[in-house]
Amino acid sequence: MLGIRRALSPVIATIIISAAVMAIGGGLWAYAQGASTVIANDYINGTLSLVDEITERFVVEWVSNSVNGETLTIWVYNYGAVDITVDVYVDVDDGNYGTTFDTEIVAGSYASIEVSFVGDPLETGDEVSIKVYSWRQNSAYQTYYV
């Protein structure tokens, strides 16, 4: 009986093993393709983000304050090739400070960003340090004397 079973098993075993190899291999193939697509897409997206970060350019073009000192206006010019979103941090030498967040500036245009000093206005002679910080972690600095 054992001998008869062995006589049939090589063919069946070959078929079974082949089927198993094809099934596992096909699955592996599909997984590899999916994984490589995901990896490639992530890599491309990361690279393009890096390109945007590298090519981002902006400058503080002009600064002025209102007569009563309660508003500091900062003009930021985005002369790079990508749109930017910036946060502005202002420190005054007397300890006063102000911030304005989330200002979007389209590539090639400028925006005037107002920082409020209501209640503790800027005074003549104040030295104001301005930092414009983009969401891609680039910065522009300017010092302004009231």
Add this chain to the structure above:
Amino acid sequence: MHTKHTMCRRKKRGMSSILGTLIFVGILFTAVIPMFLVMNEADIILEQEKREIACFDEEKAREDMSFYVYPDASDDLVVVVQNKCPMGAKVVRVWINDDPNSVSTVLDPMEGGVEIGPYDVVLEEGAIFNCRITSERGNVFDSSSGDLEYSGGMWVVETKLINVVISAGGVVFKVYLYKWEDPGGGLQWVEKDYAQVWKIGGSAFKPFEVSLWGNGEYRVVVKRGSNIIHDEDGLIMEWPDGPSTLWVYA
């Protein structure tokens, strides 16, 4: 029986090896290699952008413009721009105090005398007009004539300048400034200032401030050694009826 059994086992190994190899090669050519090709493409784009932005930054650093502002007959302000670098440039904004005026003025390399404006301004006693221009590359330039002031019904400028730009061949130049006036023995050219300038590539630039000597006719002589290479008179300073900055190109 024993021999047949061994042969069957060998056949089974061969089939699975072939299939496995085919699958491996298939994965290699349809998934792994395309992935590396795409990644390589992204790396190439990144390197290109790095090079381009480095060139852009260099161009920005080399960009150089000067300008002056004068009031026209209607007391509107006119901006006159000079491109001082061997690259084209574009002015995108003219600032008069806190008012940005968007423009789109393209200047050829070394092009001068390009007028922008006029701009209407509110004339009040003691009003000061601080002017700047912004280039497309992100540079901001101040007026070479300083702030303008409207005082006592007249325009006052911080400085009156005669700028001399020397592009002629040579290294050391002597620049003489004369004014047509009467020192006591009749009208003649009277030497007012002198400078020795060096040109190391590009152009040499020498500004003469003439606020002290006031309006009138000036003459500039440029010498290389003992040879006169440029002699220009008829430089009429008549501020505020004309520009506060005059340019001489030798």
